[in-house]
Amino acid sequence: MIFVDACFNKPTPYTPVWMMRQAGRYLPEYMAVRQKAGDFLTLCKNPEMAAEVTLQPVDIIGVDAAILFSDILVVPLEMGMDLTFQKGEGPVFSDPIRTAEDLKRLQPNAADRLTYVYDTIKIIRERLAEDKALIGFTGAPWTLITYMIEGRGTKTYNIVKKLIYTQPELVHTLLREVTEVVKLYLEKQIEAGVNVVQIFDSWAAALEKPKYFEFSWNYMKEIASYIKGKYPHIPIIMFPKGIGAFLDDIDGDFDVFGVDWGTPMALAKEKLGDRYVLQGNMEPCRLYSKEATKECVTAIYEIMQNQGHIFNLGHGILPDVPVENAKYFVDLVHSITKQ
Numbered sequence: 550m551i552f553v554d555a556c557f558n559k560p561t562p563y564t565p566v567w568m569m570r571q572a573g574r575y576l577p578e579y580m581a582v583r584q585k586a587g588d589f590l591t592l593c594k595n596p597e598m599a600a601e602v603t604l605q606p607v608d609i610i611g612v613d614a615a616i617l618f619s620d621i622l623v624v625p626l627e628m629g630m631d632l633t634f635q636k637g638e639g640p641v642f643s644d645p646i647r648t649a650e651d652l653k654r655l656q657p658n659a660a661d662r663l664t665y666v667y668d669t670i671k672i673i674r675e676r677l678a679e680d681k682a683l684i685g686f687t688g689a690p691w692t693l694i695t696y697m698i699e700g701r702g703t704k705t706y707n708i709v710k711k712l713i714y715t716q717p718e719l720v721h722t723l724l725r726e727v728t729e730v731v732k733l734y735l736e737k738q739i740e741a742g743v744n745v746v747q748i749f750d751s752w753a754a755a756l757e758k759p760k761y762f763e764f765s766w767n768y769m770k771e772i773a774s775y776i777k778g779k780y781p782h783i784p785i786i787m788f789p790k791g792i793g794a795f796l797d798d799i800d801g802d803f804d805v806f807g808v809d810w811g812t813p814m815a816l817a818k819e820k821l822g823d824r825y826v827l828q829g830n831m832e833p834c835r836l837y838s839k840e841a842t843k844e845c846v847t848a849i850y851e852i853m854q855n856q857g858h859i860f861n862l863g864h865g866i867l868p869d870v871p872v873e874n875a876k877y878f879v880d881l882v883h884s885i886t887k888q
């Protein structure tokens with residue numbers, strides 16, 4: 550698989566490319582299945598439909614890898630929390646975890662209950678072309694507990710940060726519990742057939758540097774070491790969004806570092822390029838314009854050439870991007886990077 554080769558820094562005939570959130574609302578074909586399912590979580594829990602939308606961007610856009618269709622929040626859901634996706638607001642937990650007493654509500658064996666995810670993976674792997682990779686994923690423990698504690702998206706993170714500075718042990722207890730679930734969850738995804746895993750730390754930028762390493766990166770590294778120890782042939786992609794200022798201190802047993810769009814690619818290459826393959830990092834809004842897309846793809850190629858690089862956006866594709874422009878991006882990456 551070209552994609553897996555690229556993750557391990559082996560030579561490839563062109564730079565492989567995929568897009569975060571590539572299975573989603575910008576595709577009319579996704580909206581049709583989404584409507585049929587009714588609720589977003591119903592779609593996540595239906596392996597047949599989840600497999601169908603996973604495969605859409607491979608067929609329609611021509612990306613080199615499929616990413617499992619699911620959501621990072623199915624982990625707290627199966628730990629027993631009450632999750633709904635509300636229109637205009639996004640995910641909401643009606644029963645956030647804020648005290649030692651609340652921790653007792655969390656149910657054991659969550660990874661065993663995520664069977665619909667493993668069933669989805671088996672269907673996708675049967676239908677996906679052999680030369681295309683299937684990416685499994687999880688949220689980083691920090692990003693997951695932010696939702697579990699705040700109960701919803703937040704601009705200030707004041708509830709979770711208050712606990713970090715006043716009751717750090719409570720936060721670590723929850724992080725340890727989530728980390729154990731995530732290790733097993735990734736392991737079961739790999740056993741079901743994913744070829745690569747990515748850890749999304751979407752809210753990495755919420756923390757000052759020492760707290761970031763203490764409350765997030767250390768747990769991500771622990772997960773990576775655990776998976777590497779058992780499955781050395783499975784590449785691990787780390788995507789901590791918004792920590793461009795911390796790159797000097799990044800280390801760990803993983804293969805690919807996902808560069809967000811706010812971090813210049815040349816800087817990431819200088820700091821990490823001799824140790825990790827880099828993924829990224831076009832600003833997703835450039836997809837509104839073909840000229841802006843071409844300018845960026847050319848500039849990133851000049852820096853990375855076709856070496857130690859996987860093309861991607863620097864965060865998820867937005868719902869109102871024209872499908873034609875997404876396809877233009879993928880085709881352009883293939884044609885410009887071909888050797």
Ligand SMILES: Cc1c2[nH]c(c1CCC(=O)O)Cc1[nH]c(c(CCC(=O)O)c1C)Cc1[nH]c(c(CCC(=O)O)c1C)Cc1[nH]c(c(C)c1CCC(=O)O)C2
Pocket residue numbers: 568569570571572573574583589616617618619620621622634638639640686702749751865
């Ligand atoms: C923070 C986060 C979440 N979910 C995810 C993250 C980390 C990645 C990131 O930083 O973007 C990860 C995710 N969510 C989804 C995927 C599927 C695979 C893919 O195509 O990338 C993946 C990898 C589907 C989804 N997850 C969600 C949608 C939209 C739901 C719909 O169809 O109505 C999709 C396609 C819902 C979701 N899920 C989440 C939010 C905040 C929302 C609502 C915001 C929004 O609407 O974009 C939590």
